[in-house]
Amino acid sequence: MKRYLRLLRIFFRTELQYELEYRLNLVLEIVQGIVVTGTSVGAILVLFSYTTVLNGWDLGAMLVLLGCFYLVQGFGELVLQPSFEKFMEHVRLGTLDFALLKPVSAQFLVTLRNFQVVQLAQMGLGAIVVVVGLSRIPNIGFAEAVGFPIALVCGFALIYALLLALSTFAFWFVRVDNLMALYWSFMDAGRFPVDVYPGWLRVTLSSAVPIGIAVTVPAKVIAGRLDPLGLGFLILGTIAAFVLASWFWRLGLRSYTGASA
Amino acid sequence: MIRIYRALLVAQIQAASQYRVQSILWMLFAVIRPVIFLAAWVAVARSQGGQIGAYDVRDFAAYYICLSLVINLVTSWNAYEFEFEVRMGRFSPKLLRPLHPIHYSVVENVVWKLTTIIPLGIILVFLALTFDARFRTTPAHILLFVPSVVLAAALSFLSSWVLATLAFWTTRVHAITTLWDRAGFIFAGQIAPLALLPGPLQAISLALPFGYVLGVPAEILRGGVSVSTALVLMGGQVFWVVVFYVALQRVWSVGVRQYSAVGA
Numbered sequence: 019m020k021r022y023l024r025l026l027r028i029f030f031r032t033e034l035q036y037e038l039e040y041r042l043n044l045v046l047e048i049v050q051g052i053v054v055t056g057t058s059v060g061a062i063l064v065l066f067s068y069t070t071v072l073n074g075w076d077l078g079a080m081l082v083l084l085g086c087f088y089l090v091q092g093f094g095e096l097v098l099q100p101s102f103e104k105f106m107e108h109v110r111l112g113t114l115d116f117a118l119l120k121p122v123s124a125q126f127l128v129t130l131r132n133f134q135v136v137q138l139a140q141m142g143l144g145a146i147v148v149v150v151g152l153s154r155i156p157n158i159g160f161a162e163a164v165g166f167p168i169a170l171v172c173g174f175a176l177i178y179a180l181l182l183a184l185s186t187f188a189f190w191f192v193r194v195d196n197l198m199a200l201y202w203s204f205m206d207a208g209r210f211p212v213d214v215y216p217g218w219l220r221v222t223l224s225s226a227v228p229i230g231i232a233v234t235v236p237a238k239v240i241a242g243r244l245d246p247l248g249l250g251f252l253i254l255g256t257i258a259a260f261v262l263a264s265w266f267w268r269l270g271l272r273s274y275t276g277a278s279a
Numbered sequence: 280m281i282r283i284y285r286a287l288l289v290a291q292i293q294a295a296s297q298y299r300v301q302s303i304l305w306m307l308f309a310v311i312r313p314v315i316f317l318a319a320w321v322a323v324a325r326s327q328g329g330q331i332g333a334y335d336v337r338d339f340a341a342y343y344i345c346l347s348l349v350i351n352l353v354t355s356w357n358a359y360e361f362e363f364e365v366r367m368g369r370f371s372p373k374l375l376r377p378l379h380p381i382h383y384s385v386v387e388n389v390v391w392k393l394t395t396i397i398p399l400g401i402i403l404v405f406l407a408l409t410f411d412a413r414f415r416t417t418p419a420h421i422l423l424f425v426p427s428v429v430l431a432a433a434l435s436f437l438s439s440w441v442l443a444t445l446a447f448w449t450t451r452v453h454a455i456t457t458l459w460d461r462a463g464f465i466f467a468g469q470i471a472p473l474a475l476l477p478g479p480l481q482a483i484s485l486a487l488p489f490g491y492v493l494g495v496p497a498e499i500l501r502g503g504v505s506v507s508t509a510l511v512l513m514g515g516q517v518f519w520v521v522v523f524y525v526a527l528q529r530v531w532s533v534g535v536r537q538y539s540a541v542g543a
Contacts, residue, residue, distance in 0.1 A: 046453075046454040047454075049454065050453075050454055050457045050458070053457065053458055053461050054457070054461055057461040057462075057464050057465050060465055060470075061316075061464070061465065061470040061471075064470055064471050064475075064476065064477065064480070065319055065320070065323055065470075065471070067477055068323055068327065068331050068475070069323045069326045069327055070326075071326055072319065072322045072323055072326060073322045073325075073326070196304050199304050199305065200304055200307065203304070203307040203308050203311050204307075204311065206311055206312055206315060207311060207314075207315050209315065210315060210318065210319050214318045214319055214321070214322040215314075215315075215318045216318065216409060216410070218409075219314070219318070
């Protein structure tokens with residue numbers, strides 16, 4: 019475990035050094051993040067200029083939700099998107115061999131290897147939006163304060179499991195960029211609570227593409243609107259998704275032959 | 280010119296037919312965001328007893344279905360590809376060809392729209408039924424919609440080329456296009472129908488080109504504006520198309536001279 023954390027730190031540091039080479043780019047990316055987050059907050063404000071409550075979510079809770087959306091999305095773009103893109107390239111080129119031969123878990127080495135460090139800024143902006151939203155919520159109890167990070171980590175893990183399962187198809191079909199595009203197009207739906215959507219979309223966002231859950235549940239927890247039972251289900255579901263996706267990945271790995279073999 | 284276009288069209292259709300799945304998936308981008316905001320507005324309307332301004336739930340549904348169609352018909356992705364090609368030095372061979380690169384781009388966009396229109400239509404009909412959309416469209420509105428959406432497509436196409444041309448100077452236009460896209464997110468009628476934007480935002484959206492790209496044709500197709508208002512709005516569209524046409528000619532002629540191929 020300690021070894022893995024040390025590896026993770028090394029990966030992160032090299033990627034940080036790499037990105038610091040392009041400082042102007044870094045600044046531009048941060049400015050873009052501010053614009054994107056600001057306009058999304060603007061959209062929420064426009065909606066709330068006509069109402070005080072949206073499906074039981076008031077403005078404070080809604081801002082928390084938007085912040086969670088950017089936290090989850092930022093996490094996806096921080097490590098998952100760059101790593102999984104690299105992974106699919108490895109499968110295509112046959113260079114996955116090098117990862118498989120190293121004396122650590124191949125799944126770890128492949129899926130948490132690459133970082134877009136600048137996305138930390140996006141996550142930071144998300145955190146700011148969460149804090150602003152929380153300032154409008156009168157009292158936050160101990161249970162909420164503990165449950166929130168747990169639910170958020172579950173959200174991250176759900177997204178991880180989903181992307182891991184999707185990218186595993188690369189072992190059989192090689193080019194699965196399209197499946198990833200499907201994920202990205204659905205991702206946008208996380209900006210509103212999953213309960214506003216019509217039935218078929220709500221079911222999709224809670225099961226096959228669990229973006230709705232990954233964003234909505236943490237926001238619900240901190241706004242004091244989730245019972246312990248719901249949180250328990252989330253934890254169990256996340257563990258199940260993680261185990262299932264990892265199993266699927268190993269299954270796919272067996273079909274990997276290397277490009278030149 | 281017609282012969283050239285016919286040849287390009289055939290070549291592009293052949294190329295596009297190899298990527299059918301991809302085009303359907305990309306089309307989801309045109310559907311999902313309108314559905315997201317439709318769902319939000321339906322929730323807002325329900326909390327206010329079903330009516331916001333001149334819109335009830337079924338009007339919102341009609342508006343966002345029209346918007347989705349307009350997004351698909353109007354949007355062009357040039358700026359992203361253009362930056363990439365300039366940065367990779369792939370743009371140079373295109374400049375050497377006897378035909379202006381913009382023509383390839385026109386044909387690419389037309390083919391993209393042709394290949395996605397049928398699956399999109401099916402999805403939109405399904406949405407119209409689930410959300411029980413009510414269209415106020417009259418035959419006059421449909422007659423006006425056709426030129427309006429063509430103008431909007433021209434406006435979006437020309438403005439994205441003007442932005443893309445900035446890549447000649449900076450080779451990184453991504454930041455600028457993000458800024459432009461986000462302005463469109465707020466002002467073009469995506470987060471709310473133009474009529475529901477708060478006063479100052481609405482004024483900005485109609486004073487700048489943004490509202491004319493998506494919101495205006497969508498509202499005309501839905502039948503949400505009277506014929507005389509529609510004509511005034513289309514006047515605005517013509518104005519901005521002319522502005523961007525002139526701007527593109529200026530920027531292009533200066534920019535091409537400025538361009539030094541990356542990797543050369």
